[in-house]
Amino acid sequence: MSSLGLSSYHRAQALGDGAFGCVVSVFNDDGLQFASKSFGDDASDGEYDSDDDEENDGTLDLGLVREVSSLRLLMAPCFFHKNIMPLHDITVTGESDLISLIMPMYPMNIGKAIESKVITSRVEKIRVAHEAISALAYLHDNSIIHRDVKPDNIMMDANNSPILIDFSLCKVLAPMEEVSMETHTGNIGTACYISPECYNFEPYSYEADSYSIGVVLLELFQGELLTDTVGRDKAALVVVQKMVAELPANPFPDVLRKLLNSNGEERITCRAALSEPVFLKNNFAVPSVSRQFENALEWAHPSAREGDENLAPAPVGKKRGNGKVDAGKGGELGGQQQQLMARISAILGVERAQTLAAAKQ
Numbered sequence: 428m429s430s431l432g433l434s435s436y437h438r439a440q441a442l443g444d445g446a447f448g449c450v451v452s453v454f455n456d457d458g459l460q461f462a463s464k465s466f467g468d469d470a471s472d473g474e475y476d477s478d479d480d481e482e483n484d485g486t487l488d489l490g491l492v493r494e495v496s497s498l499r500l501l502m503a504p505c506f507f508h509k510n511i512m513p514l515h516d517i518t519v520t521g522e523s524d525l526i527s528l529i530m531p532m533y534p535m536n537i538g539k540a541i542e543s544k545v546i547t548s549r550v551e552k553i554r555v556a557h558e559a560i561s562a563l564a565y566l567h568d569n570s571i572i573h574r575d576v577k578p579d580n581i582m583m584d585a586n587n588s589p590i591l592i593d594f595s596l597c598k599v600l601a602p603m604e605e606v607s608m609e610t611h612t613g614n615i616g617t618a619c620y621i622s623p624e625c626y627n628f629e630p631y632s633y634e635a636d637s638y639s640i641g642v643v644l645l646e647l648f649q650g651e652l653l654t655d656t657v658g659r660d661k662a663a664l665v666v667v668q669k670m671v672a673e674l675p676a677n678p679f680p681d682v683l684r685k686l687l688n689s690n691g692e693e694r695i696t697c698r699a700a701l702s703e704p705v706f707l708k709n710n711f712a713v714p715s716v717s718r719q720f721e722n723a724l725e726w727a728h729p730s731a732r733e734g735d736e737n738l739a740p741a742p743v744g745k746k747r748g749n750g751k752v753d754a755g756k757g758g759e760l761g762g763q764q765q766q767l768m769a770r771i772s773a774i775l776g777v778e779r780a781q782t783l784a785a786a787k788q
Contacts, residue, residue, distance in 0.1 A: 436455050436516075437456075440452050491595070493594060494528065494597075495517070498514040500571075500720070500724065501514070504726070505723060506722070508565045510561060510589055511566070514530060515530055516528075533584055535583050537589055541646055542651075552648065554709075555589055555647065556647065556682070557701065559581060559589040559640055560640060560701055562589070563697040564714065567633040568718055569717075569720040569723070570599050570600050572598050574596040576591075576620060577617045577620040600632065604632070619663040620638075620663075621635070622634070623638070638687060644682075678708065681705065682695075
């Protein structure tokens with residue numbers, strides 16, 4: 428894994444656009460291929476508009492802050508899961524100040540795998556389900572809720588193993604905390620995959636991810652994408668519950684029923700789902716609980732120790748109506764590029780313990 432050396436990369440072709448950025452394939456100087464996720468209104472063009480004051484007023488996309496904060500923690504040697512995407516590098520492009528996350532390149536996402544009938548056997552579907560649920564359970568064990576689990580955010584590697592990506596909507600939860608409209612964004616995620624409690628602007632917690640992965644695994648079980656038939660709106664809730672009611676009585680559908688319970692308080696957690704008979708009978712062991720959040724935070728921020736003044740959540744800026752965060756000007760550094768690098772360094776924990784604060788927005 429790269430040590431975030433801000434290497435140079437050469438753009439090849441666009442791969443897609445998301446709520447918080449544009450993804451393109453790139454090559455490094457050694458000819459190795461990666462995926463590059465860029466942030467900014469002009470990311471698809473590979474540059475910011477230098478005449479746009481909104482892009483040069485000391486702001487950073489909130490999605491970027493969330494994703495870098497979370498991926499920085501997940502880079503810790505103690506904080507690794509084979510089904511969670513690693514961050515390879517971060518780059519800042521020349522005078523345009525285009526910030527890009529460099530990530531591994533994967534052949535396809537699970538949606539394409541379902542449409543292409545790549546995973547057809549029952550045992551393979553159970554394995555994929557186990558690995559995907561395991562990745563979410565690992566995040567939940569470590570206080571992280573993903574909040575945007577959907578086919579586009581589950582890639583498949585060369586061995587047809589699922590890889591959870593895109594942490595631009597994730598959040599770090601305090602013990603026993605729920606997300607509510609009073610504290611954080613309520614209805615968040617992608618229609619068709621978000622839980623009933625999210626649709627209804629009710630408090631929610633890790634079980635919202637359980638529902639989302641349940642929808643994806645229902646698609647895997649049925650062999651077709653829900654969005655092909657019901658679209659991406661609230662009508663999907665009714666369709667999903669109808670499909671759940673019609674599921675046959677056998678072990679894999681039993682897990683789906685528990686993941687897709689419309690009552691969030693009764694819905695099974697991802698950790699509990701790993702102990703379901705369908706996995707145990709197929710010799711998929713229950714992964715041990717690994718709570719490494721504090722160790723990862725210490726690794727990302729060596730100064731974050733009890734009694735250290737930097738441990739108190741440093742403000743990462745106020746969320747603005749345009750989805751950006753005021754990040755400060757860093758005036759003493761001089762020069763726009765140096766100011767930008769100072770802000771990135773702060774988010775990465777080089778200067779202050781800001782990862783926890785940023786990830787909690």
